[in-house]
Amino acid sequence: MDPITTALVGYGFSATTFHLPFITVLNSFELSAISSRQCGRVQAKHPGVAWYPCAEQMIRQCDAELVIITAPNKYHFPLARLALEQGKHVILEKPFVCTVEEGEHLVALAEEQKRLLSVYHNRRWDGDFLTLQALLREGRLGEVRRFESRFDRFRPQVRERWREQPGKGAGIWFDLGPHLVDQALQLFGLPRQVSGRCRALREGSQVVDFFQVQLYYDRLEVLLQSSPYCAGPNLRFQLQGSLGEYRKQGLDPQEQRLIAGTKPVSEDWGQESAESFGAFYGADGKAQVIATTCGGYQNYFRQIASALRDGGKNPVPAEQALTVMRILELAQRSSEQGRVLTVKPEAPARRG
Known part of the structure; x- marks a missing residue:
């Protein structure tokens, strides 16, 4: 070939x-x-x-x-x-x-x-996200009722880069929001309604640097969030259901390894270390470690x-990414208008 x-x-x-x-x-x-x-x-x-x-x-x-x-x-x-x-x-x-x-x-x-x-x-090939998908397939948590997905950072100072300057597609909602929205849609499908708070919290910030977006499903609440003031351990995922909950801290290691120069030449190059694994908590409240599935962006x-x-x-x-765009726009509009907005059925793509 x-x-x-x-x-x-x-x-x-x-x-x-x-x-x-x-x-x-x-x-x-x-x-x-x-x-x-x-x-x-x-x-x-x-x-x-x-x-x-x-x-x-x-x-x-x-x-x-x-x-x-x-x-x-x-x-x-x-x-x-x-x-x-x-x-x-x-x-x-x-x-x-x-x-x-x-x-x-x-x-x-x-x-x-x-x-x-x-x-x-x-981020569909992050190990922790693949683990979430497996837990849902297995029914480990029973009837899922709440999902929280966060991508927090500690970046209290505005930086000189295009993402933090006013313009089309700038700001953290269009930077990290697509990842969180896409993952939520992959897990649960299209929500019924959306509400958002997309704000500039940092002094001197001219673009959105904080968001808290709610996706409403039948008997399921999904919260997506990013803050520039998270200096402590990052709660990445919290999935709650009728049989217990799964909590995961920290970010998938692939990005940091790629930054450090790791070559993705082996199948397990993206495997998370055991100390970073998440945990399942059942009715007894005791933590059961859940080994994180090995991620791999090479599979894309x-x-x-x-x-x-x-x-x-x-x-x-691209049709799936277009659905993500619809949610991004709705959440931004919700933030501007201060109200919950309904997700309309998708229309076929058209040429402008």
């Missing part, structure tokens, strides 16, 4: 941490082009790869079959549209786009062009390769 020639838009944190380690170690992919203003760094690290100073120029001129877009959020829509129009398959970093309307346009365009359009919701890329070469399924279809 010929490798999938792949072009990468951007050479920042997302590209170097979450994409390059996989497309450079998996034989199914061949890195053929990178667009970035960091010419020297790119050519030093990837001497055999074509470098372009402009993403649009690369998309139009390179012969790559697949384009991965890791540019700032406001560029997702125009770059993905151009790539699809050029007949290329596309992977977009999350969030999918900045508005539902943009997402609908891309979904329809990808279908028209008969090209794969996928969104990198990599393997499924992309299968979809492009063997007729396999897209691991994260």
Whole structure:
């Protein structure tokens, strides 16, 4: 099987941490082009790869079959549209786009062009999330009634970076919110209603840096939260049911290992250490350690390769990411209006 020639838009944190380690170690992919203003760094690290100073120029001129877009959020829509129009398959970093309307346009365009359009919701392959899915399949907690998912940090100072500057798709709700929303939808499906508090709490902050979003289901409450003032241990998941609850602290280790330079070459490279495992608490209140399932972001890329070469399924279809966008917009609107909003049935994607 010929490798999938792949072009990468951007050479920042997302590209170097979450994409390059996989497309450079998996034989199914061949890195053929990178667009970035960091010419020297790119050519030093990837001497055999074509470098372009402009993403649009690369998309139009390179012969790559697949384009991965890791540019700032406001560029997702125009770059993905151009790539699809050029007949290329596309992977977009999350969030999918900045508005539902943009997402609908891309979904329809990808279908028209008969090209794969996928969104990198990599947190579906976090070990703790895979553990949650297994516990639900097994019925370990009985009838589930409450789920809390948090992605807290201690970042009390505003930083000089695009995510913290005013603009389309900026702020923590569009940064971390897509992960938490996507995971909740994978676990429980579409909620009936949404309410949100999306605020700028830090001094000098001009974008959302805190959110607390509630998803309402029949006899199930889901709370999604992120705070920039969490200096202590992070409660990642709390799942409560009629037979007990599961609690998990700390974050999946894959991101930190990738930052540290770990190569994802073994199947267990993302295995969490035993001291970080979560626990199940039954009626007796005693903790029963639950070994965390081994995560692996490489499985996303393997499924992309299968979809492009063997007729396999897209691991994260753009239609699913569009549903995430609908919830993101509803929660933001709820925060602005100060009321609970109803989730309407989804309409088919349309071209604008």
